[in-house]
Amino acid sequence: MAKVVVLRMGHRINRDKRVTTHVGLVARAFGADGMIIANVSDASVETSIRKVVKNWGGEFFVESGRPWKTVVEDWRRKGGMVVHLTMYGLPVDEMIDRLRGREILVIVGGEKMPGEIFKIADFNVSVGNQPHSEIAALAIFLDRLFYGSELKKEFKNGKMRIIPTEKGKKVEIRT
């Protein structure tokens, strides 16, 4: 079973392609195992993210279209915990110790989240109590969960790898 999977709620095909792609890329870069886009199928977002996985490595999965309740029920049946990131929840820095080492479905969304989610989640967790961005909230949540170590994660079998540098761009192309 995957350790940490992101469930993206409220995706609208016409308006949210870029934001949802960012959610997926952040999930991958910050150490989650995959992203599920709830309710709506969006092949173009799936393709964008798979292209990054192919080029940059690792084993991140992406899928879309399953109803969110089915995703949550399946996750629970396997013994996983459900965490909902929301500006209304309890502070991440107070909650994170209880969440480390667990199998977590991280629910993120936009403004219009079904009220039911607040009840169904094991924990409603806030990254600050100001309105900002589900992309930023997810990044900080995963950063706290993994103690910042995710930024040093190696992604295997990628075609490209960056060599960090002071000025400019250095990329190692693997053949």
Place this chain on the structure above:
Amino acid sequence: MAKVVVLRMGHRINRDKRVTTHVGLVARAFGADGMIIANVSDASVETSIRKVVKNWGGEFFVESGRPWKTVVEDWRRKGGMVVHLTMYGLPVDEMIDRLRGREILVIVGGEKMPGEIFKIADFNVSVGNQPHSEIAALAIFLDRLFYGSELKKEFKNGKMRIIPTEKGKKVEIRT
């Protein structure tokens, strides 16, 4: 002089409204003083962000349309430092000690960043070396800069304030 200001590069009016709004809201929520959208005027993004400031408090400013070089030159003239967030740069956790307490213009952008920026910046800083999101990179950068204390920041004179809660939404409306 403002302590930390975000310079948003590469904004395209038709495609980037949501992402740029997220950048601005993250800048505000994570303790920056303002955001400048380079080169392009976008009144609708400005309005969205000002509405959040009015409702949720604090003194964040937003402007758009000035050429990026003018912004950088003005900042330098006042003695400020310029940091460019890029996946190609040196790791944030190695760089951050040198940046704390300084007046910083944080440059963020999308994929197409003028090569000149890499040279002009005092520091090119990466938040991981994987492709993800300027929104997430900015959040993590400011979180590191302020030691995570920004998540507890009080925003004065807002109309609304969230009372963190286990389930549901509690908002205090100030009259």
